[in-house]
Amino acid sequence: MSLTVLLLALSAACCLGFGFVLQQDAARRAPLGDFLSLRLLLDLVRVPRWLAGIGCMVAGMVLGALALSYGEVSLVEPLLATNLLFAMALSRWRTGCRLGRQGWAGLWLLAGGVAGFLVAGQPHGGRAEVGPLRHWLVIGVVVGLAMLLTAHAKRSRMSSGPALLALAAGLLYGLQDALTRLSGQRFGEGGWPALLGSWQVYGVLVLGLAGLVLVQSAFETGTLRMSLPALTAAQPLAGVACGVGFLGDRLQTGPWALAGEAAGLVAIVAGIVLLSRHPAMPSGPAETREKVLVHS
Secondary structure, three states, X not given: OOHHHHHHHHHHHHHXXXXXXXXXXXXXXXXXXXXXOHHHHHHHOOOHHHHHHHHHHHHHHHHHHHHHHHOOHHHHHXXXXXXXXXXXXXXXXXXXXXXXXXXXXXXXXHHHHHHHHHHHXXXXXXXXXXXXXXXXXXXXXXXXXXXXXXXXXHHOOOOOHHHHHHHHHHHHHHHHHHXXXXXXXXXXXXXXXXXXXXXXXXXXXXXXXXXXHXXXXXXXXXXXXXXXXXXXXXXXXHHHHHHHHHOOOEOOOOHHHHHHHHHHHHHHHHHHHHXXXXXXOOOOOOOOOOOOOXXX
8 A cells, every 4th residue: 555545544533524524513413494505505604614614625626536546435435434534533632532442442443443454455556457337236226225324314304314325325425426537547547638528527416416415414413423434434345346437447356365354344334333323523512403304
């Protein structure tokens, strides 16, 4: 693994983690009548703390795009999943909570899962020799699943809705990372004319906007514990699926390698769950927000 890719991906994860904490702190105070609406972004854009969080997230996305330009999606995505560690570090500084056994266990599971997946899978680039059918099939499955999760979240807004919206956003962000890599390839092959003439760059923008609305709606209706772990777990899984599905990424496929990859992914998810339940992760106001949701 390139040191450049490692530093860029971890720097991106740091910016994303800090940005998510700041965004959620602002979004949970927004009116619930803006649920799953662009009006939510118009309300939040007037909040300095939210703008600071967006600035951190944009910086993270830029650094992540640079990491994707040097490394495969299947390599970068697990590293981006460490954003939860940085989110927890900021939350711990704000709350003063110690890590304790649960925090350290979650940290080692997450870090060990990332390392185990990378060592077992040894992600490396290859030539994407897939037809348009498989290409669009993978994209359709990811987008379709995100739409189904969003539709179900609208019916369970204050219970499982935040987690479902975060899962949907994570799927879209994983697909966005894959299209970002394709956009970088187009730019490298033909410069700005090739980039602006490709559909992938516009797909990146559309997915980014849709994911942003979903994430802010998740932050608005639930605590960070309910949304960020789901977002953090879904994005690398979708990114790895897209990388292997149509970008030509290669993973080791021997029995021991597959077992190590599966164990690494399970450890990542388990670590995320443990960290999400740690007291250092903000849980928001104690009382349930009793607001009337306005149907669009």
